[in-house]
Amino acid sequence: MADQITIAMEPKETVASGKPVIRLENVFKTYDLGEIQVQALRGVSLEVYEGEFVAVMGPSGSGKSTIMNILGCLDRPTKGRYFLDGVDVSGMTKTQLARIRNRKLGFVFQQFNLLSRTSAVENVELPTVYAGISPEERTKRAMDALTRVGLADRAGHHPSQLSGGQQQRVAIARGLVNRPAILLADEPTGNLDSRTSVEIMDILQTLNNEQGITIVLVTHEPDIAQYAKRNLLFRDGKLKRDSLVQDRLDARVVLKSLPTVEQQAAEDAAEEAQRLARADAPA
Amino acid sequence: MDFMNTFRLALRALARNKMRSALTMLGIIIGVGAVIAVVSIGQGAQYLVQQGIQAMGTNAVFIAAGSNRAGGVRQGYGGVKTLTVDDMNAILREIPLIKQAAPALSSRQQVVYGNQNWNTSITGTAPNYFDIRTWPVQAGSVFSDEEVDIAANVCVIGTTVAKILFVDDNPIGKEIRIGNLPFRVDGVLESKGQNVTGQDQDDVIFAPYTTVQRKISGITWLQFIAASAVSQEASVAAVAPITSLLRERHRIRPGDDDDFLIRTQADIADLQNQTQSTMTYLLGGIASVSLLVGGIGIMNIMLVSVTERTREIGVRMAVGATEDDVRRQFLVEAVTLSMMGGFIGIIFGLVGSALISNLLSWPTLISGKAIIAAVIFSAAVGIFFGYYPAHKAAQLDPIEALRYE
Numbered sequence: 001m002a003d004q005i006t007i008a009m010e011p012k013e014t015v016a017s018g019k020p021v022i023r024l025e026n027v028f029k030t031y032d033l034g035e036i037q038v039q040a041l042r043g044v045s046l047e048v049y050e051g052e053f054v055a056v057m058g059p060s061g062s063g064k065s066t067i068m069n070i071l072g073c074l075d076r077p078t079k080g081r082y083f084l085d086g087v088d089v090s091g092m093t094k095t096q097l098a099r100i101r102n103r104k105l106g107f108v109f110q111q112f113n114l115l116s117r118t119s120a121v122e123n124v125e126l127p128t129v130y131a132g133i134s135p136e137e138r139t140k141r142a143m144d145a146l147t148r149v150g151l152a153d154r155a156g157h158h159p160s161q162l163s164g165g166q167q168q169r170v171a172i173a174r175g176l177v178n179r180p181a182i183l184l185a186d187e188p189t190g191n192l193d194s195r196t197s198v199e200i201m202d203i204l205q206t207l208n209n210e211q212g213i214t215i216v217l218v219t220h221e222p223d224i225a226q227y228a229k230r231n232l233l234f235r236d237g238k239l240k241r242d243s244l245v246q247d248r249l250d251a252r253v254v255l256k257s258l259p260t261v262e263q264q265a266a267e268d269a270a271e272e273a274q275r276l277a278r279a280d281a282p283a
Numbered sequence: 284m285d286f287m288n289t290f291r292l293a294l295r296a297l298a299r300n301k302m303r304s305a306l307t308m309l310g311i312i313i314g315v316g317a318v319i320a321v322v323s324i325g326q327g328a329q330y331l332v333q334q335g336i337q338a339m340g341t342n343a344v345f346i347a348a349g350s351n352r353a354g355g356v357r358q359g360y361g362g363v364k365t366l367t368v369d370d371m372n373a374i375l376r377e378i379p380l381i382k383q384a385a386p387a388l389s390s391r392q393q394v395v396y397g398n399q400n401w402n403t404s405i406t407g408t409a410p411n412y413f414d415i416r417t418w419p420v421q422a423g424s425v426f427s428d429e430e431v432d433i434a435a436n437v438c439v440i441g442t443t444v445a446k447i448l449f450v451d452d453n454p455i456g457k458e459i460r461i462g463n464l465p466f467r468v469d470g471v472l473e474s475k476g477q478n479v480t481g482q483d484q485d486d487v488i489f490a491p492y493t494t495v496q497r498k499i500s501g502i503t504w505l506q507f508i509a510a511s512a513v514s515q516e517a518s519v520a521a522v523a524p525i526t527s528l529l530r531e532r533h534r535i536r537p538g539d540d541d542d543f544l545i546r547t548q549a550d551i552a553d554l555q556n557q558t559q560s561t562m563t564y565l566l567g568g569i570a571s572v573s574l575l576v577g578g579i580g581i582m583n584i585m586l587v588s589v590t591e592r593t594r595e596i597g598v599r600m601a602v603g604a605t606e607d608d609v610r611r612q613f614l615v616e617a618v619t620l621s622m623m624g625g626f627i628g629i630i631f632g633l634v635g636s637a638l639i640s641n642l643l644s645w646p647t648l649i650s651g652k653a654i655i656a657a658v659i660f661s662a663a664v665g666i667f668f669g670y671y672p673a674h675k676a677a678q679l680d681p682i683e684a685l686r687y688e
Contacts, residue, residue, distance in 0.1 A: 074601065074681050095605045102603020113598045113685065117299060129288060130603040174602065 019086065021181050021214050022048040022071060027080035029066050029237075040066040041077070042237040048182070048216060053208045055225035055245075056218045058234035065186075067234065068218050072105055072184050073097045085181045102130050106175025110187035112167040114159040114174075121146060121155040124173045131178055145173035148211075149203055165196035172203060176213070183207070185217040189224055195258050201227040202251035227251055286615075293616040296588075297623075304620060307584045310577025311624025311664065312631055315657045317570035319632025322653040324639060325563030327646035332555045342518045342548065343415060344381065346374075346525065347507040349542040363542045364504040365533045368492075371508045377528060380521040384510035385412035386492045390500045394488065395460040396448040403444055405461055405488045407495025408509070413472075415511040423455040423470030426491055434493035439470040441485035462499055466490060518547045567653075571660070577624065578664035585617050585672035596676055597684025610677035617669020618662055625661030629654055 029041035041063045048054055058064040069075040070082060073089055076097075082090045085104055089097065101107075106127075114123045124142040133141070146152045149169040159167050168188060175183050185204065189197035205227060207213045217228060225231050226249045233241040259267070297304040348366040371384050389406040410425045426437045438461070445454050454468045475484040496502055512518035522545050529543055589596070596609055604612075633649060640647040 069682050072601070095607070098600065098603055098605040098608075101601060107601050109685065113594065113601075115595055115598065126599070127602040130599075130605075130608060132285070178603075 019050060020047040020083070021050050021052075021085055022046070022216070023083040024070075024077075025081040025083075027070065027077040027082060029063075029070065029075070030078045040237055041070070043080070044237075044239050045080075046232065046239055046242065048214065050181075050214055051208070051212045053205070053215045053227075053229040054217065054232060055228035055230070056216065056232045056234065057220065057222070057225050058240075059220070061236075062234040063237040064218055064234045066237075068184065068186055068216075071182075071216060072107060073101050098130075102127055103178060104181045106172075106178065106180040106183040108168070108171050108175050108183065108185040108188045110190040112159070112164070112171045112191070114167055114170055116159055119156050119158055120151060120162065120170045120173075123159070123170055124177050126174060127178045141177050142173070145177040146170070148176060148207070149173045163196070164192050165199055168192065168196075168200050169203060172200075172207075176207070182214045182216055185215065187218055187220070189219070189221070195255075195261075197224065198251050198254050198258065201249075202255060205251050223249070289612055289615045290619065292612060293619045296616055297620060300588075303584060307580050307620055308577075308624035308627065310580040311574065311621050311661055312577075312628040314570060314574030314577045315625050315628025315661055316631035316635055317573060318567055318657055318660075319629055319649075319653055320635040320639065320647075321566040321570050322563055323632070323636040323647040323649050324645060325559060325566060326648040326650045326653075327636075327640070329556060329559040329563070330648045331646050332559060333552065342382075342512045342515055344510040344512055344518050344521055344525070344548075345507055345546045346370075346510065346529070347544045347546070348505065349540070349544050364502070365542055366505045366508065366529075367503070368505065370529060370532055371505070371510075373528060373532060374508070374510065374525055378521055378524045380512050380517040380524070381510050382513050383411050383415060384508050385409045385415055386505045387412065387509055388492060388495055388500060388502070388504075388506040390495060392462045392499065394444070394448065396454075396457065399448045399450070401444060401447045403486050403488055405438075405490055405495060405499060407490055407492035407499070409492060412489070412509055415509050418475065419473055420470035421473045422453075423468070426469050431491040431493055434491060434497055436464055436466045436490075436494060436498070437469050438466045438488050438490040439472055440468055440489075441472050441487040442474040443483055443485040444488055445471045461488065461490070464498055512547075515549055519549050522547060574660060574664060578621070578668040581617055581620055581665065582668035582672060584620075585613060585669055586675070588616075589613060589672050589676040592676075593679065593684045593687040596679050597681050597687065600679070600681035601685060606677040609679075610673045613673035613676045614666065614669050617673065618665035621661045621665030621669070622658070625658055628661070629657055632657075 024044050024046050027041055027044045028039070031038040031040055044063075044067060056064050056067060066075070070077055073084070073092075074097075076092075077090050080090065081088055084100065087100075089100055092100065114120075115126070121139065121142045124145050125138045128138040128141055143152060143155060146155055149172050151166060151169050151173065154162060154166060154170075157166075159170070162170065168191075172183070172185075172188075175185075183204075188204075189200055192200060201224065204215055204217070208215050208229075215228075217224075219225055226245060226247070229245055229248065231241070231243050231245055232239060233243075346366070348363050368386050371386055374381055375384050385408050387406055387408045389404050391402060392405050393400060393402050394405075409431050410428055413419065413425055420439060421442075423439070425439055426435065430437050438459075440448075440454060440459075448454070448459060449457070454471055457468050458465050459468060460466070472485070472487075472489075478484050490499075492505070510521075512521050525545055526541065530541065533542055535542065596604075599609060599612075636647040636649065639645055
């Protein structure tokens, strides 16, 4: 149904002014499983510029998870170089990579991965704790990030008291709190219903459009990829297609076409009232 | 991440599983509590012994007449007739380390007052004996040097004797019969209670040594000399000169055995202390085995906790925790667990030893050293047994950890 309301957005011509935030130069990744060697990436080169919104797509086994792990500095390429924000991170130690993740990258996961029995604001604070920021500044920044995802009023709630969409918004706030160069989202809508998925895409689009945050998103859902500005298609460890999104979806417009939770509730209430009215008038 | 943060985090993590944390701590609590209680009982006993020894005078030097060999048959101590008042005077004259000395000999006799009678030890001595042994009278007075000179029939009695012979009467000035002789009671000594071997020290009568020598035992020599040195060190230092002086006076050839025996209070104290501290160490050692078991419990729980929190570790690593951060977090958690156990254990140990001393009326003495040792030991247990799980957590691969179900 979302397809019917395609609103063509002007694809900003690949931000000319920006410098590449990500530059992969002929990156290989080989997993040594003892007897066999699995080549997950076979010579990937690509650049992502400041302010871009990139969706990484591909079937399972295409290497899109591996590319995500390498972009996220959770793994190192076997061969080739990776420049993040102009710095070559391909040869860094684990501790150096932890620092880079802390300062340059924000993560959003499919499973939300919030710490349970820990309030939203404390979850958002987590990266600032490892950045050595003072407690007052930490809370300030966390509240600021929560405000950006529209959850300032839920700061004291624990994940178990939040809906899936709200949890994912907390996770996005956590990804933003250290003002990273890129926000990496790994199937952020994979665990959410369609309306909530669009809400999350709305937040990501707003962050990208209004605050110029560079976003790299992994998804296997083509309609989710339509919210990005650029799509990268991986297959067999290689970048198969690199294209700008035509007929880009605007989450805000899509949302208007979907019934809101309140509308749904109002409809249900109206039906219920009718049913009761019928029951009350027997004579 | 700074320490206070890590510590707060550890407290929070432990609070999440209160029951589990409490049970884990229990091992350490019991271990530390047992160590503290056992050591305080041991120290109490040691203190009691030291008090007893102090009561005898820490500077005291006892010279007992030794054994005599008559054609291969050895007699026991006190058997020889060579120890005399002249020896005592020579020691006082020639060895300046010795401040004062009193002669002594004793004999067991039947004593009678009214219709009560009792068999006890009559010790003949001089008035300064009571100074050397720091043993004052609680009523009346000690006989005088003049009464010693004239071998008067006077005596002072211990509280046990007073109780048995006089029951509720006031003994001062009364006449009792020792053997066949009437003696006037001049004073009653303060109670010394039992000595370290459990002997009743108040079951005694003291009379002038001249009287005992001439009228009761019918001998001219002494059984021992109670002397007092100028200081505790001097009491030990005086042993050698007294030995050579007495050997010379008794004409003992080089190579032959001494016919006397010198004991200083310091020797006795050492021996007693040694026995007591061996016991304390032994019991403390047994108690620390439970600390070890407690430590293993901590390791076990920490390993479980690391596995349970694999995803949390993955998230922390993804958002920038270094291996050191993760290792420190779990290590601090383990140390917090063990040290909290340690502190609660100290409280239990203190309460336990207070209860023991109240209910069983055993003497206890809280040892600061044991408390400090318990704190250090429980921290060490936490570090030692917490390191492996913490290291395991730090070595996790963030990708794997994030995927962990």
